[in-house]
C-alpha cells in the first residue's frame with residue numbers, strides 16, 4: 001500500500017498539475033495560447049497565427065480531458081482508492097504513479113485497452 005506521506009505528495013502533485021491545466025484552458029479561451037518558442041523564429045507571423053488558431057481548439061480539448069483525468073485521480077484519493085487500477089483493482093507500481101499520478105489503469109490494463117481500440 002502507499003503510505004499517507006506518499007498519498008499527500010501525489011495529491012500535491014495532482015493539485016499543482018490541475019492548477020496548471022486550468023491556467024492553460026483560460027489562456028486558450030482568451031486566444032493567448034503560448035506558441036512553441038523554438039518554432040516561432042522560423043515561421044512568419046501569419047503562419048504562426050494560423051497555426052495558433054488551429055492549435056487552440058485541439059489544445060483546449062486535450063487540456064479539458066486532462067483536467068477531468070486529474071480531478072478523477074483527486075477523487076480517488078478522497079475515496080481512498082488512489083493507486084488502485086480502475087479496471088482490475090490491483091495496486092499500481094510506484095514507478096507508474098510517479099511517471100503519471102493521474103493514470104487510472106495499471107500497465108497491463110492500459111496495454112489491453114490500447115489493443116482493443
Ligand SMILES: [Zn+2]
Pocket residue numbers: 085086087088089090105106107108109110
Ligand atoms: Zn489493471
